[in-house]
Amino acid sequence: MKLKRILIGLEIHIELKTKSKMFCGCSxxxxxxxxxxxxxPVCLGLPGALPVPNFKAIESVILIGQAxxxxxxxxxxxxxxxxxxxxxxxxxxxxxxxxxxCLNGWLEYKIQGTNYRAKIRRVHLEEDTGKLVHTQVxxxxxxxxxxxxxxxxxxxxxxEPEFDSSLAAKTFLEKLQKxxxxxxxxxxxxxxxxxxxxxxxxxxxxxxxKNYFTxxxxxxxxxxxxxxxxxxxxxVERQFxxxxxxxxxxxxxxxxxxxxxxxxxxxxxxxxxEEASDYRYFxxxxxxxxxxxxxxxxxFKELFKKIVLPDKLESRFISLYGLRPEQAEILCRDKETxxxxxxxxxxxxxxxxxxxxxxxxxxxxxxxxxxxxxxxPKEFIEKIGESQKLFSLNKEExxxxxxxxxxENQKIQDEYRKGKTQVLGFLIGLVQxxxxxxxxPRIVQKILAEKLA
Amino acid sequence: MNDKNKQKLKNIxxxxxxxxxxxxxxxxxxxxxxxVKKFQGQLSxxxxxxxxxxxxxxxxxxxxxxxxxxxxxxxxxxxxxxxSQAEALANAPSLSDGFFxxxxxxxxxxxxx
Numbered sequence: 344m345k346l347k348r349i350l351i352g353l354e355i356h357i358e359l360k361t362k363s364k365m366f367c368g369c370s371x372x373x374x375x376x377x378x379x380x381x382x383x384p385v386c387l388g389l390p391g392a393l394p395v396p397n398f399k400a401i402e403s404v405i406l407i408g409q410a411x412x413x414x415x416x417x418x419x420x421x422x423x424x425x426x427x428x429x430x431x432x433x434x435x436x437x438x439x440x441x442x443x444x445c446l447n448g449w450l451e452y453k454i455q456g457t458n459y460r461a462k463i464r465r466v467h468l469e470e471d472t473g474k475l476v477h478t479q480v481x482x483x484x485x486x487x488x489x490x491x492x493x494x495x496x497x498x499x500x501x502x503e504p505e506f507d508s509s510l511a512a513k514t515f516l517e518k519l520q521k522x523x524x525x526x527x528x529x530x531x532x533x534x535x536x537x538x539x540x541x542x543x544x545x546x547x548x549x550x551x552x553k554n555y556f557t558x559x560x561x562x563x564x565x566x567x568x569x570x571x572x573x574x575x576x577x578x579v580e581r582q583f584x585x586x587x588x589x590x591x592x593x594x595x596x597x598x599x600x601x602x603x604x605x606x607x608x609x610x611x612x613x614x615x616x617e618e619a620s621d622y623r624y625f626x627x628x629x630x631x632x633x634x635x636x637x638x639x640x641x642x643f644k645e646l647f648k649k650i651v652l653p654d655k656l657e658s659r660f661i662s663l664y665g666l667r668p669e670q671a672e673i674l675c676r677d678k679e680t681x682x683x684x685x686x687x688x689x690x691x692x693x694x695x696x697x698x699x700x701x702x703x704x705x706x707x708x709x710x711x712x713x714x715x716x717x718x719x720p721k722e723f724i725e726k727i728g729e730s731q732k733l734f735s736l737n738k739e740e741x742x743x744x745x746x747x748x749x750x751e752n753q754k755i756q757d758e759y760r761k762g763k764t765q766v767l768g769f770l771i772g773l774v775q776x777x778x779x780x781x782x783x784p785r786i787v788q789k790i791l792a793e794k795l796a
Numbered sequence: 797m798n799d800k801n802k803q804k805l806k807n808i809x810x811x812x813x814x815x816x817x818x819x820x821x822x823x824x825x826x827x828x829x830x831x832v833k834k835f836q837g838q839l840s841x842x843x844x845x846x847x848x849x850x851x852x853x854x855x856x857x858x859x860x861x862x863x864x865x866x867x868x869x870x871x872x873x874x875x876x877x878x879x880s881q882a883e884a885l886a887n888a889p890s891l892s893d894g895f896f897x898x899x900x901x902x903x904x905x906x907x908x909x
C-alpha cells in the first residue's frame with residue numbers, strides 16, 4: 344500500500360475590518376468587548392428586522408477577488424443557508440450560493456524559489472456567527488453565546504483541492520494574509536480569529552495496481568500557520584492508517600469534520616458533514632439582487648489599480664534598488680516597512696546614502712523589535728549619515744595607517760605570527776587611535792588580519 | 797424545470813421513514829415513531845399536491861429570485877447605536893454573566909474545540 348498523492352483544498356474565512364457590521368449599523372469591532380453589548384434586532388435575528396448590505400464590505404470582497412485574479416460577476420445576490428446551531432440566531436446564515444461576487448481566479452506563491460499557482464474557485468461574502476464559549480456554570484457543562492460577532496462581514500475564499508503538501512497550503516495562506524493586509528481590508532490575525540482556515544484533506548492510495556481515495560475530512564479550529572501544517576500532517580498519517588485498517592473509500596455523504604486539538608496535537612471527530620442540499624439554499628428575500636453596471640465594474644478596477652501588492656513591490660525593489668530577492672521579501676512582508684524603506688531611499692539620495700546601506704540597517708534593526716518604528720524616515724537617514732560620517736575613512740586610508748602601525752610594532756607582529764592572536768585587539772586599538780576613531784573597526788580588523796596573514 | 801426533475805417529482809408516491817426523519821433532523825425537530833408515520837403520509841400528500849406546478853409551462857419564464865423589483869440596495873459603512881446588553885438579553889430563557897446560555901452543544905467537549 345502506497346501513498347500516491349495528498350489532496351488539500353482550503354476554505355478560508357477572513358473578517359473584514361469595516362466599521363459597522365454586514366447588514367446593520369452595529370460596530371464590527373468585537374474583539375474583547377463586553378458580551379452582547381453590540382447587537383440590534385438585525386444581528387440578533389429578531390422577527391421583522393431588515394438587513395441592508397454594507398457597500399464597503401462588498402467593495403472589499405471585490406478587491407480581494409481582483410487580487411486573486413478572479414472575474415467579477417455582473418449579477419450577484421445573497422442567499423439563505425439554513426441550519427441550526429446556537430451561534431446562528433436566525434436559523435440561517437446570509438451567504439452567497441450560486442452567484443458569489445467573484446469566481447475562478449488564481450494566486451501564485453513561492454516555495455524555495457519555485458513558483459506555484461493555486462486555483463481559486465470562488466470569493467463570496469457572508470455574515471459571521473456569534474461566538475460560543477464552552478464552559479461550566481455551577482458544575483454543569485453549558486455553552487455561552489456572545490452575539491457581538493454575529494453579523495460581522497466575513498469573506499469566504501475557496502480554493503480547488505490542489506495543494507499536495509501541508510507546506511504548500513501554509514505558504515499559500517501566508518501569501519493570502521499578506522495580500523489582504525496590503526489591500527487594507529482586513530487585519531487577518533489568526534490568533535484573534537480574524538483569519539480562519541479549514542483545510543479539507545484526503546488521500547489517493549495505490550494498492551495492488553488500483554487507486555483509492557480516502558473519505559474527505561474537513562479540519563476546523565486551527566488558529567495559527569504552524570498548526571495548519573501540523574494538523575494536515577497529522578490527518579495525512581491518520582487517514583493512511585485508517586484506510587489500511589478499514590479500507591473505507593470516499594463516497595457521497597461520508598465527509599466528516601474533525602477538530603484540531605492544540606493540547607493533544609491531533610484531530611478528533613466532531614460531526615458528519617451535511618450535504619449542500621441539506622442547507623436548502625434559497626435567494627434571500629429581504630435583500631434585492633445586485634447588478635453591476637459597466638461603469639461600476641470600471642470603478643472597482645480603478646480602485647484596485649491604485650493599490651500596490653507585495654509581488655509588484657518586491658520586483659520593484661529588486662529592479663530599481665538592486666536588492667537581493669530575499670531582502671526584498673523581508674522588507675515587503677508588511678506594507679509599513681516597505682513604504683518606510685522607499686521613503687528612506689528617497690531621502691537618502693540627497694545624502695548619498697545608498698539603498699543597500701538602508702536595507703542592511705533596516706533588516707538588522709527589524710530583527711531587534713523594530714526600533715526604527717520610533718524614528719521618522721528622515722531621522723533614520725540622519726542616523727545612518729552620522730554613523731557613516733563617524734567612519735569617514737575609506738579602505739585605502741585605513742590600509743595606509745595600518746601599514747604605519749605595523750611597521751612601528753614589529754615585536755607585536757611577531758607575537759601574533761607565533762600564535763598569540765589576541766594581540767590583534769591591541770593593534771586595532773592603535774590603528775583607531777591614529778585614525779582618531781574615524782575608521783570602521785570591522786574594516787580595520789579585516790585589513791590587519793589580511794596584512795598579518 | 798428539466799425532464800430529470802420532472803421525472804423525480806412524478807415518482808414521489810410516499811416518502812420513506814428515513815426521509816421524514818432526515819427532514820425532521822434538518823428542521824431541528826424530534827419526532828416520535830407515531831409522528832414519523834403521521835408525517836410520512838401528510839408530507840407525501842403535500843408533495844403530490846404541489847406537483848400540480850409541474851403542469852405549468854415555464855419554458856419562456858425568466859428565473860425570478862426577488863419579488864420587489866428593486867436592486868442594488870446598500871448602506872454606507874456607518875455605525876448606528878446598538879441596543880443595550882440588558883435589552884439584548886431581556887427575552888433570553890437562560891443567561892449567565894451577560895451571555896445567552898444554552899446546554900452544552902458539542903458531542904466531544906473534553907477540550908476547547
